[in-house]
Amino acid sequence: MTSFDFTSSGCLGYRHGPGELASWPRLTTGRPAILGDESGIGARLVAHVARQTGRNEALLEVSTLHAFVDVWSVLGSGHTALLVDAAAYPVGVMALRASTAVRSVETVAHFEVEYVARTVRRLPPGLRPVLLVDGLCPDCGRLAPLPGYLSVMGPRGGMVVVDDTQSLGLIGPGPRSDAPFGDGGGGAAARQGVSEDAPLVVVASTAKAFGAPLAVVAGPAALIDEIRRAGPCQVHSSAPSAAAEAALQNAVTDAAGGAARRRRLAGAARLFRELIKVAGLETAHSRDWPMQIVLIPGRDVISAYIGLRRRGVRAVPVRRRCQPGTGLAFLLTADHPSSVIVSAVRLLEEVLAS
Secondary structure (H helix, E strand, O other), rough: OOEEEOOOOOOOOOOOOOOHHHHHHOOOOOOOOOHHOOOHHHHHHHHHHHHOOOOOOOEEEOOOHHHHHEEEEEEOOEEEEEEEOOOOOOOHHHHHHHHHOOOOOEOOOOOOOOHHHHHHHHHHOEEEEEEEOOOEEEOOOOOOOOOHHHHHHHOOEEEEEEEOOOOOOOOOOEEEEEEEEOOOOOHHHHEEEEOOOEEEEEEEEEEOOOOOOOOOEEEOHHHHHHHHHHHHHHHHHHOOOHHHHHHHHHHHHHHHHHHHHHHHHHHHHHHHHHHHHOOOOOOOOOOOOOOEEEEEEHHHHHHHHHHHHOOOOEEEEEEEOOOOOEEEEEEEEOOOHHHHHHHHHHHHHHHHOO
16 A cells, blocks of 8 residues: 655655764763753854844754743743733643743733733733744644734833744745745744844744754843753753754755755645645645645544545644634645645545545
């Protein structure tokens, strides 16, 4: 039986096989991250990430969970009111349970600047608002309205924390026909031209676009310095492994290859959407992002998932976070050939017809 896999979030197709990576003398030092990086690779990587995202400073973390624990330990201290977008990815919220600093948490409407503004206006004087929001929502296909959020948070001395896992390495400024996702892959803030001095923190996994199992935090220099000095995971956990750093280095130094991969990925997403439309089916949004959700009623989505598996197609059954409804998510990558996409859609039609 043929096997068509649409469950990998490694959208640019980086594999980082043993022959592709620079060698390392030691997988991990076993020392806490706060004691520094003896190889120098980490320092070069964070400098690159800071430039790419348009932030002042950056640091590496083992995962986004580690990163958010450190971020909340600093931003949650003092008189802080944390506002969480209703559709925010769960990892940032999970990290709150490990934080003793955050005391006030309120859910706000998804990507609605005026709702956030009304919530901020109701806060007692002296409370600093901090908003957690995804940079790109795969359910509705929209980018977070970061300039609007910053205009609301800035006057109160607040901060916007962006979980940019979906867009780091993928989107950037200047989208056009030869670069559909834009240039550089700096993420949602870079796409929207957010200044480097803005009160904004980017937290993102590099496992998706770059295929490197670690995370980054980028933002104002003073905040990053405080996290590096006092973040619980910086103090009590090891730094990312040499293998993970080598994988990230392999991806971020591949500027020309990365641009070509983004073009192939955009073409794959566009073809998938066109075929789905011809088949008379509906996707969750109208953008050519890597994650395409084909809407299927809840009573049928598991049956469709099982039917596809029996035919050798792997997709992901999902319940949407920002809208009602369920569907099958097809995670497209730059490595998916047109023939595979055509066959997968044909088999989906066959399953739904039965």
